[in-house]
Each structure stands twice: as C-alpha cells, then as structure tokens.
Amino acid sequence: MKVSDLGEFGLIEHLKAKFSLAEVGDDTACVELADLKILLTCDTLLEGRHFLPFYPISTVGWKAVSATVSDIIANGGKPLYLLVSLLLPDVELKKVDELYEGMTKACEFYGTKIVGGNVVKAEKLGLDLFAVGQAERFVGRSSAKAGDGVFVSGTLGDSLAGLELLLMERKNYEDFELRLIERHLRPTARIDYLRHISKYANASMDISDGLASDIRHMAKRSGLRFNIFKEKLPLSKELYEFAKKHGKDPYAYALKGGEDYQLLFTHPPERMNPFLDMSQIGYVQEGEGVFVDNKPLEEYGFDHFRS
Amino acid sequence: MKVSDLGEFGLIEHLKAKFSLAEVGDDTACVELADLKILLTCDTLLEGRHFLPFYPISTVGWKAVSATVSDIIANGGKPLYLLVSLLLPDVELKKVDELYEGMTKACEFYGTKIVGGNVVKAEKLGLDLFAVGQAERFVGRSSAKAGDGVFVSGTLGDSLAGLELLLMERKNYEDFELRLIERHLRPTARIDYLRHISKYANASMDISDGLASDIRHMAKRSGLRFNIFKEKLPLSKELYEFAKKHGKDPYAYALKGGEDYQLLFTHPPERMNPFLDMSQIGYVQEGEGVFVDNKPLEEYGFDHFRS
Numbered sequence: 001m002k003v004s005d006l007g008e009f010g011l012i013e014h015l016k017a018k019f020s021l022a023e024v025g026d027d028t029a030c031v032e033l034a035d036l037k038i039l040l041t042c043d044t045l046l047e048g049r050h051f052l053p054f055y056p057i058s059t060v061g062w063k064a065v066s067a068t069v070s071d072i073i074a075n076g077g078k079p080l081y082l083l084v085s086l087l088l089p090d091v092e093l094k095k096v097d098e099l100y101e102g103m104t105k106a107c108e109f110y111g112t113k114i115v116g117g118n119v120v121k122a123e124k125l126g127l128d129l130f131a132v133g134q135a136e137r138f139v140g141r142s143s144a145k146a147g148d149g150v151f152v153s154g155t156l157g158d159s160l161a162g163l164e165l166l167l168m169e170r171k172n173y174e175d176f177e178l179r180l181i182e183r184h185l186r187p188t189a190r191i192d193y194l195r196h197i198s199k200y201a202n203a204s205m206d207i208s209d210g211l212a213s214d215i216r217h218m219a220k221r222s223g224l225r226f227n228i229f230k231e232k233l234p235l236s237k238e239l240y241e242f243a244k245k246h247g248k249d250p251y252a253y254a255l256k257g258g259e260d261y262q263l264l265f266t267h268p269p270e271r272m273n274p275f276l277d278m279s280q281i282g283y284v285q286e287g288e289g290v291f292v293d294n295k296p297l298e299e300y301g302f303d304h305f306r307s
Numbered sequence: 308m309k310v311s312d313l314g315e316f317g318l319i320e321h322l323k324a325k326f327s328l329a330e331v332g333d334d335t336a337c338v339e340l341a342d343l344k345i346l347l348t349c350d351t352l353l354e355g356r357h358f359l360p361f362y363p364i365s366t367v368g369w370k371a372v373s374a375t376v377s378d379i380i381a382n383g384g385k386p387l388y389l390l391v392s393l394l395l396p397d398v399e400l401k402k403v404d405e406l407y408e409g410m411t412k413a414c415e416f417y418g419t420k421i422v423g424g425n426v427v428k429a430e431k432l433g434l435d436l437f438a439v440g441q442a443e444r445f446v447g448r449s450s451a452k453a454g455d456g457v458f459v460s461g462t463l464g465d466s467l468a469g470l471e472l473l474l475m476e477r478k479n480y481e482d483f484e485l486r487l488i489e490r491h492l493r494p495t496a497r498i499d500y501l502r503h504i505s506k507y508a509n510a511s512m513d514i515s516d517g518l519a520s521d522i523r524h525m526a527k528r529s530g531l532r533f534n535i536f537k538e539k540l541p542l543s544k545e546l547y548e549f550a551k552k553h554g555k556d557p558y559a560y561a562l563k564g565g566e567d568y569q570l571l572f573t574h575p576p577e578r579m580n581p582f583l584d585m586s587q588i589g590y591v592q593e594g595e596g597v598f599v600d601n602k603p604l605e606e607y608g609f610d611h612f613r614s
Contacts, residue, residue, distance in 0.1 A: 001399070001400045001401075002397055002398065002399055002400060003395060003396075003397050003398055003399075003400055003403060004397045005400070006400065008426055011400075011403070011426060012426065014400070015403070015404075015407055018404065018407070019407050019408075019411050019421070021420075021421050021422070027423075027425075028423070029388070029390065029422035029423035031387070031388050031422055031439070033340070033343055033345070033387070033441060034341065034343055036340055036341055036343065038340070038345075038439070040388060040390055040422065040423060040437070040439060041390070041423065042390045042392045042423070042424060042425055042435070042437055043425065044392055044394070044425060044427045044435070046394070046427060046429060049427070049428065049429070050427075080338070080340070081336070081338050081347060083336065083347055083348070083349045083437060085349045085351055085392075085435050085437075087351070087353070087433075088310060089310075090309050090310050090311045091309065091310055092308070092309055092310075093308045093309060093310055093312070093313065093318075093321070094308075096310060096318070096322070097322075097325065100322055100325070100326050101326075104326045113328075114326070114328050115328070115336035115338055115347065116334075116335070116336035116347060116348065116349070117349060118334075118349060118350065118351060119315055119318060119319065120351045120353060120356070120357075121315075121356065122353060122356070126394075128349070128351070128392050128435040130347070130349055130390060130392075130437040132338070132345070132347060132439070134340060
C-alpha cells in the first residue's frame with residue numbers, strides 16, 4: 001500500500017493509531033508545562049506546491065507566518081515565538097531578505113517574533129515554520145455542543161478566486177480582482193478574534209482546507225450534526241463580482257475554497273458579537289454529519305459546485 | 308550577491324543583524340514563559356543531502372530525533388515534546404511506518420514524545436523536527452570562563468569514519484567497521500550528561516559540524532582563547548583500527564568529523580566527573596582564537612589533516 005492510497009488525513013489517522021501519537025488531531029498540540037497551556041504547531045510552504053516562483057516573495061513570508069499563527073489563534077492561543085526552518089537553493093541574497101521582510105512584518109502585526117531556526121540547502125525553496133503560543137483555555141475542534149450556533153469570521157472563498165486570477169497571469173487586473181489576489185497572497189490570521197474565541201467558543205479551528213472539508217472534521221470529532229445554510233455563507237462583494245464576470249457559482253468558492261484562514265467556531269447563538277465581522281451560518285444538534293440546506297454535504301459534492 | 312557567497316553561517320549572521328532576530332545564535336532558542344525557561348530548536352534531514360535512499364529508514368527516524376534533542380540537551384534542557392513535519396513522496400506505507408518506528412524508539416529512549424506535526428507532498432523525503440524542552444538554567448555557547456577546562460563527551464570522529472565506510476557500499480564489513488557505521492546511522496544524544504551540564508557547565512554545545520568548526524564558534528562567542536591538544540582528543544579503538552587499515556590520520560577525523568553529537572563544554576577542571584566518559588582536551592584563557600598544540604587552528608586547516 002502506498003501513501004497515496006490513504007491520503008493525507010488517512011495517513012495521519014494511521015500513524016496516530018499505530019504509534020499512539022498523543023494529542024495529534026487538532027492542527028495545534030496543547031501541552032502543559034507547570035500550570036501553563038502551551039500550544040505548538042508547524043506549517044510548511046513549498047515552492048511549486050504552495051506558491052509559485054513568480055509570486056512576490058515577501059508575500060510568501062507573510063503568508064507562512066499567517067498560516068502558522070492562524071492555527072494557534074484558532075485554538076485560543078496567543079502566538080508568541082516562531083522558529084523558521086528554511087530550505088534554500090542558491091538564490092540571490094535579496095530574495096532571502098525580501099522573504100524575511102515579509103515574515104518580520106507579519107510577526108510585528110501578530111505580536112510574535114522569530115527566535116531561531118535553521119537553513120538547509122535544497123533544490124527548491126521551502127519554509128517550515130514552528131510556532132509556540134500560550135492559551136488560558138485550549139479550544140479544540142472536538143468540543144462543539146448541541147444547541148451551539150455555527151459561526152465563521154469574515155468572508156469565504158476569496159482566496160481561491162484570487163488564486164485562479166493569479167494563475168491567469170494576466171497583464172491587467174481590475175481593482176476587485178487585485179483585492180482577491182491580495183487575499184490569496186497576504187491572508188490575515190484573525191488575531192482580532194482571539195479574546196472572543198478564548199472566552200466563548202466551545203469548538204474552533206481555522207478554515208485552511210475549505211469550509212466543506214474543515215467543518216466535516218469538526219462535526220466528526222465533536223460527534224454531532226452540523227446544519228448550515230448556503231444563503232448564510234458570507235460572501236464578499238469582490239467574490240460576487242468575480243463570479244458574475246466569470247460565470248461561476250460564488251457559493252461553491254465559499255464552500256470549497258481553501259486558504260482563507262478565517263475561523264470556524266461554535267458557541268451559543270447569543271454570544272454573537274456584533275462588533276466582529278462574524279456570521280452565523282448554521283447550528284449544531286445531536287446526530288452526525290454535515291447538512292447544507294438539510295441535504296447531506298456529500299450530495300452537494302464538489303462537482304455539483306463546479307461550473 | 309548570492310546565498311553561496313555568504314555560506315550558511317554568514318547568511319545567518321546577515322539575517323540576524325538585518326532583521327534584529329532575537330536570541331538566534333545558539334542552536335536552541337531560550338524563551339521565558341512565566342518563570343519557566345523553555346528551549347526551542349528545529350533540525351532538518353533531507354534525502355540526498357543528509358541521508359541516502361539506501362539507508363535503513365528507521366535509522367533516519369532515530370537520527371532525526373537524536374540530532375534535534377541533542378541541541379536541547381547541550382543547552383541544559385530536558386527534551387519534552389516533538390513536532391514532526393514530513394516532506395513525503397508517494398512511498399510505500401511500510402517505509403513511513405519504519406521511519407516512525409525509528410522516531411518513536413528514540414522518543415522512548417530520550418523520554419520525549421511526538422505531539423503533532425504535518426505532512427506535505429514532496430519530491431524527496433525530508434524530516435523537519437521541532438523540539439521543546441525545559442531547562443532550569445540555559446547553558447549557551449557564549450559563556451565559557453577563563454580558567455575553565457575544555458571537555459568533550461565520548462569519542463570523536465567515529466561518525467565520519469562510519470559515513471565513509473557506508474558510502475563504500477561494500478558487501479562485507481568487519482565488526483569494528485559495522486560499529487562505526489552504526490555510530491553514523493544511529494548516533495546517541497548524550498542525555499546521560501544532562502544533569503552534569505545543567506549543574507556545572509559554563510558553556511556547552513553539541514558537536515554536530517565537527518569539533519574544529521564548533522569550537523571556533525564557542526571561542527568567538529565567548530570572546531576567549533581556547534587551547535586544545537591533539538593527543539588529548541578521545542579516539543575510539545574502532546577509529547584507530549579504521550585509520551590503520553585505510554592509512555588515515557585518526558586525529559583528522561576527530562577534529563573535522565561531524566555528526567558525532569557528542570558534547571563540547573567548559574567548566575572548572577575540578578568538576579571533572581569520572582563516572583562519565585568525559586575527556587579534558589584543553590583549557591580556556593583570556594585572548595581569542597582556537598589553538599591546537601599552541602598553533603592557530605587555521606594553520607592546521609582541514610587539508611593538513613587530509614591524507
């Protein structure tokens with residue numbers, strides 16, 4: 001049997017079971033040291049797979065930091081320290097400087113800092129970031145409660161639309177298209193939600209693989225049924241414009257699009273905070289599975305959404 | 308200017324200065340959380356660069372864990388938790404299992420555990436390990452004191468000899484050769500020295516790049532002169548046999564050979580502990596540079612030692 005027969009999630013499940021790997025399951029591991037809750041996570045970006053050589057390299061640095069701290073924040077932690085492990089071909093020093101500029105700007109923004117790391121020669125550029133955070137309360141994906149509302153931050157699907165625009169490699173883009181591209185290249189981890197998540201959320205994770213994929217994990221791990229409603233999915237006006245111009249279904253982008261780094265979380269509906277850009281997209285009840293407009297998510301499938 | 312014009316150490320110095328990267332300098336970063344001293348480090352092994360496809364893959368797992376915890380131990384910390392970031396081509400699942408078997412065996416040995424990580428598809432196998440440890444006192448490389456003795460644990464040069472034997476890809480090896488190969492493939496981080504280092508060492512680091520390279524860093528960072536003596540370098544009888552059989556200078560291996568993961572540390576000579584396999588190889592005095600038998604290390608050079 002090959003790794004591809006299992007897939008990424010299958011492989012992780014297999015390794016967890018076979019080697020009794022401890023708390024593996026959330027994107028962040030929570031360990032206790034003395035009476036501190038320490039969150040640990042890592043994230044990898046490889047050239048050719050997660051970014052392409054023509055991307056502005058400073059945005060790759062920004063995104064690597066954002067993706068990594070996003071996991072800490074989603075689990076209710078304040079990101080504190082980063083280590084940067086760099087796979088580095090023999091590029092111009094200027095390129096490494098720009099990469100670090102992107103990373104250090106992001107670190108300033110999130111109030112974290114790079115305290116170490118290492119550099120290894122490689123054929124292609126790659127970044128592996130390790131983040132350490134601290135939480136008063138660890139908020140994982142497996143602790144949603146029946147009766148909770150299901151919430152997301154911000155808008156969904158923008159990053160995927162931005163990626164598709166970027167890959168067109170056009171000479172000219174309209175303003176709304178540039179904003180979508182920007183959301184793909186320079187996503188912002190929702191550190192402004194940290195207090196809300198830490199204080200009120202029963203379950204939380206970031207949406208990095210797309211809502212459809214991530215909410216299935218949360219429902220399964222929580223052992224509950226998640227009902228969401230297509231019309232409730234928050235869409236940006238840029239995504240509407242994009243969908244209209246290119247004849248696409250914007251809800252498909254909101255459901256399947258990854259790398260928005262928005263938050264998916266649950267808590268009692270009355271904890272809704274009108275000062276944050278959060279939307280209630282559904283609710284949690286006893287049972288299992290994810291339902292969109294009362295139909296199993298699987299029946300929607302991704303193909304249904306492809307236009 | 309390209310990255311290769313600076314070299315690895317030059318690049319790290321450049322980035323440290325340009326981006327005011329905090330405590331970067333030791334292989335481990337020490338951060339304080341509440342009143343805890345937390346040590347953070349990461350280490351990368353790439354196929355084709357740090358190991359070859361024909362190596363038993365479980366030894367690669369063992370070595371990755373050993374190399375990573377070695378940095379924590381060298382700085383006086385107890386390794387507690389590991390994250391494993393895997394770059395994974397579509398290999399047989401069995402190979403991944405064997406890799407994890409090697410890692411989990413090493414984790415048991417060092418009393419640490421894997422609590423998380425991630426998996427990314429890649430063309431070549433690679434491991435990036437991130438370790439978290441805890442120290443009562445951080446023992447870095449920059450705090451040697453004049454009057455200290457210079458000590459190393461175990462024997463030096465075995466790993467390089469083992470590597471050269473391994474690369475011969477012979478069908479048959481003598482017993483002493485197999486032991487050298489074993490030391491290259493399955494090095495042991497000196498966790499048995501943890502209490503000694505934590506309690507008595509003024510400066511400490513692990514010897515991963517070779518004594519000549521690592522001791523220069525310690526002398527420079529400590530701002531002191533290190534005098535060592537060739538005849539004091541601890542050699543294994545296996546290395547003697549290897550040197551005799553192949554007409555090599557065993558001291559060259561002890562000075563330039565990397566990946567032994569022995570410890571280099573300083574403290575007052577009277578702190579010598581006869582129950583540990585430590586050797587005093589020299590002493591520290593006011594001044595600068597590293598001297599071997601009273602000649603600057605540079606004059607020895609590596610070429611001098613090549614036979």
